Amino acid sequence: MAWLLLPLLLCSAAAGAADYTLENTYKKLSPRHPDIVPVRLQPADGVRHRPALTYRSVDGRQLRMDVFVPKNAPAPRPGLLLVHGGGWRSGDRSLLAPLAQALAARGYVTATASYRLSTEAVFPAAVEDLLAALAWLRSNAGDFNLDPGRLAIGGSSAGGQLATLAGLWAGDPDRNPDGAPVAAIVNIDGLWDFTTPLALKFENDPARPVTSASAFLGGRFEVIPNTWRRASPINYLKAGSPPLLALSGENPRFTAGIETISVQAKILGVPFRHHHYAGAPHSFWLFEPWFSQVEAQLARFLQHPGCGVQESATVRAPGPASLVQP
Numbered sequence: 001m002a003w004l005l006l007p008l009l010l011c012s013a014a015a016g017a018a019d020y021t022l023e024n025t026y027k028k029l030s031p032r033h034p035d036i037v038p039v040r041l042q043p044a045d046g047v048r049h050r051p052a053l054t055y056r057s058v059d060g061r062q063l064r065m066d067v068f069v070p071k072n073a074p075a076p077r078p079g080l081l082l083v084h085g086g087g088w089r090s091g092d093r094s095l096l097a098p099l100a101q102a103l104a105a106r107g108y109v110t111a112t113a114s115y116r117l118s119t120e121a122v123f124p125a126a127v128e129d130l131l132a133a134l135a136w137l138r139s140n141a142g143d144f145n146l147d148p149g150r151l152a153i154g155g156s157s158a159g160g161q162l163a164t165l166a167g168l169w170a171g172d173p174d175r176n177p178d179g180a181p182v183a184a185i186v187n188i189d190g191l192w193d194f195t196t197p198l199a200l201k202f203e204n205d206p207a208r209p210v211t212s213a214s215a216f217l218g219g220r221f222e223v224i225p226n227t228w229r230r231a232s233p234i235n236y237l238k239a240g241s242p243p244l245l246a247l248s249g250e251n252p253r254f255t256a257g258i259e260t261i262s263v264q265a266k267i268l269g270v271p272f273r274h275h276h277y278a279g280a281p282h283s284f285w286l287f288e289p290w291f292s293q294v295e296a297q298l299a300r301f302l303q304h305p306g307c308g309v310q311e312s313a314t315v316r317a318p319g320p321a322s323l324v325q326p
Contacts, residue, residue: 068109184245
């Protein structure tokens with residue numbers, strides 16, 4: 001009977017969810033943070049934008065990505081695939097286009113990819129899409145002046161969890177037989193472990209018949225606990241895993257499991273950097289004054305991802321006078 005209930009579960013989750021857009025998020029956050037400024041995509045002379053490139057056809061849908069290429073860059077460039085958030089059920093690749101463009105202006109080949117949302121297919125569909133996106137970028141590296149050996153993956157919120165999982169699966173021949181490891185992984189305010197008490201309090205809330213996580217995973221924790229564990233990036237960290245960068249905001253529910261994976265990384269010798277943005281609300285990376293700090297932090301990390309085996313810092317946002325107007 002579970003297969004009969006799944007479409008109802010997905011529709012119920014979608015019906016109760018507000019679309020994750022820049023405008024909706026600004027309306028939600030601006031009463032508490034009146035000085036924030038949304039960051040939108042602007043023309044950039046030094047960057048070539050190649051939009052809506054199809055990287056995979058699946059279930060009758062064309063999955064696309066936007067690629068941002070530095071103009072006149074010498075030699076093949078390092079790259080970063082960015083994965084948007086939206087509770088696995090909403091959002092689109094345009095959310096991270098400004099960040100992708102800003103990093104491309106620094107000399108990185110960047111891409112933002114669409115993937116199947118939970119209203120279309122349950123886990124692990126989205127992760128499979130991202131592995132396909134990585135493979136497509138590598139196969140077409142010559143078209144973008146991309147160094148396929150220096151391709152990283154990163155994401156924000158639900159996209160952070162997806163990017164981290166895809167990044168840890170990418171080099172595993174059992175899960176990605178035709179793939180290759182990524183150079184680094186970036187998780188911006190995304191979950192590390194669905195099964196911690198903190199995560200379960202929200203993602204498996206008994207007061208809500210369907211949560212974003214249960215719709216994404218195909219059922220509640222008490223029904224399919226192994227699937228919840230399988231979707232938790234924390235369970236795939238091992239010696240030799242790619243360097244990790246974690247950025248977190250003020251609400252610890254979104255980064256549940258980060259303390260444990262930090263300890264695991266230290267034991268395993270995996271480079272792990274964690275920067276906490278004090279007082280920053282969830283979705284801080286979409287707005288100034290945090291956007292510029294996040295972009296600079298990612299650029300530093302991507303330049304030398306393996307430096308500093310363990311690093312932790314708290315970042316405090318500058319005052320309103322330093323805001324960049326759109």
